[in-house]
Amino acid sequence: MSEREMEELKKLLKESMPAMDAELRRDLWPAMQQRLAEPAIRMPWWDWALLAAAAVVTLLFPTMIPALLYHL
Amino acid sequence: MNKHPFVRAYLAGIAIPTVVLLLVMTGYTIIRYVYDIPVPIEKVIVFPMAAVPNAWGLWNVLYLAFLARRHFSLGLFGGALPLLLAPGGYMVTRLLGFAVPHEVYHIAPFALPVGLIVYYLVWKYFVGFLNAELGIA
Numbered sequence: 001m002s003e004r005e006m007e008e009l010k011k012l013l014k015e016s017m018p019a020m021d022a023e024l025r026r027d028l029w030p031a032m033q034q035r036l037a038e039p040a041i042r043m044p045w046w047d048w049a050l051l052a053a054a055a056v057v058t059l060l061f062p063t064m065i066p067a068l069l070y071h072l
Numbered sequence: 073m074n075k076h077p078f079v080r081a082y083l084a085g086i087a088i089p090t091v092v093l094l095l096v097m098t099g100y101t102i103i104r105y106v107y108d109i110p111v112p113i114e115k116v117i118v119f120p121m122a123a124v125p126n127a128w129g130l131w132n133v134l135y136l137a138f139l140a141r142r143h144f145s146l147g148l149f150g151g152a153l154p155l156l157l158a159p160g161g162y163m164v165t166r167l168l169g170f171a172v173p174h175e176v177y178h179i180a181p182f183a184l185p186v187g188l189i190v191y192y193l194v195w196k197y198f199v200g201f202l203n204a205e206l207g208i209a
Contacts, residue, residue, distance in 0.1 A: 041197060041201070043197070047193060047196070050189045050192065050193065051189070051193060053189065054185075054186045054189040054190060057182050057185070057186050058186055060182075061179045061182050061183070063175045063176070063179055064176075064179040064182060064183040064186065067176050067179070067180075067183050068183060068186065068187055068190070069096045069099075069120075070116075070119070070120055070161055
């Protein structure tokens, strides 16, 4: 293959492949900072109340624990 | 991450009961064979081992398919699952001739609400977290 053919082949290959977008389109660091600053999962008070009620009933009737685990 | 959302929903759904089942089974095995508790759990163990994790996975798939876009509460939807599992578990015990202790019937009116609450909280926070991590929330 001659030098000219090689150059032509390179040119054809470059034309056939889309140019790679090596640069980021936007700065990702602010989004990362925002994600880091987000508070951990917060439970509203009614979920705490439900959890407490379930815990109290389970403590009052511990025989239900095997039945609950069976259905988990 | 946009491929196969239903497979991801299924996997997110089965994750929690699969992990819990390992712990529960370990406890049951110790109680049954180390302390010789005369309850033949192995007769009915097929229900929590096979049906429950698959039910969780399919329930999450159903949520993603029909309710996620309408912003229906995942906790409420997951909290409704015991309403299917409780009769299912009872049916399995009857079909296999497993003698359910009478105490279980007495505490059932209390156990069902507790089960609904536990499922509501687990689905809202744990399954919801997994769904978000897998990009299907």
